[in-house]
Amino acid sequence: MEKQAAEHNKFATNLYTFLADISDRFDVCVIDTNPNPDIRQLASLVVGDFVLSPLQLNQEAIDGIGDLLNHDNIGIRKIKATINKKLELIGILPNIVEPTPFQRENLRDLSAAFAKLLIPLGAGFAAIKKTTAIPEAQAAGLPVWKLGKSSAREAWAHIRPVFSKIATQMGVE
Structure with missing residues (x-):
């Protein structure tokens, strides 16, 4: 292309x-x-x-x-x-x-x-x-917050405010 x-x-x-x-x-x-x-x-x-x-x-x-x-x-x-x-x-x-x-x-x-x-x-x-939680979630075909591991919960606690800030800037809260 x-x-x-x-x-x-x-x-x-x-x-x-x-x-x-x-x-x-x-x-x-x-x-x-x-x-x-x-x-x-x-x-x-x-x-x-x-x-x-x-x-x-x-x-x-x-x-x-x-x-x-x-x-x-x-x-x-x-x-x-x-x-x-x-x-x-x-x-x-x-x-x-x-x-x-x-x-x-x-x-x-x-x-x-x-x-x-x-x-x-x-x-x-x-x-x-x-974090290892992100590639593990990708391999499992799950969002990181649904992985069910402590490392995934910790990763999501760190990532969620970032995504919330981005959503706010886009006006899609």
């Missing part, structure tokens, strides 16, 4: 039409794309109302924040200015966060450089800690 540039508008239009046709069946549709700038990401930005950018605390991901916002073809600011005026950036959400000195330093640097892009929560910013 990526090499068929003539088909890109059709792809985005088809996605928009499909979502519009089934919109009475959901309150929120989450489209999870890969972080690389391609037609899937572009189409999602064209049809979406909100963008949430999960970010691992490695240098490559942090360096990509500029492109997320300002890429010449598919940066959020470009899409909002030219194609999708309603598109809103909820924020950047550090995820799979580990309590290592390297990750703490990257989180500190991210907070200093991009505080306005992070999601305020409590006295700091929203983040999702690394």
Whole structure:
């Protein structure tokens, strides 16, 4: 699909039409794309109302924040200015966060450089800690809060306020 540039508008239009046709069946549709700038990401930005950018605390991901916002073809600011005026950036959400000195330093640097892009929560910013409960829940085909393990309950206690904050920003409490 990526090499068929003539088909890109059709792809985005088809996605928009499909979502519009089934919109009475959901309150929120989450489209999870890969972080690389391609037609899937572009189409999602064209049809979406909100963008949430999960970010691992490695240098490559942090360096990509500029492109997320300002890429010449598919940066959020470009899409909002030219194609999708309603598109809103909820924020950047550090995820799979580990309590290592390297990750703490990257989180500190991210907070200093991009505080306005992070999601305020409590006295700091929203983040999702690394936990085995999430992949275990995925493998079981369950939401983490239904996994029935203490690690899942702890993970959900940490994740729930983040999701609540995101829902509030989207107006879907």
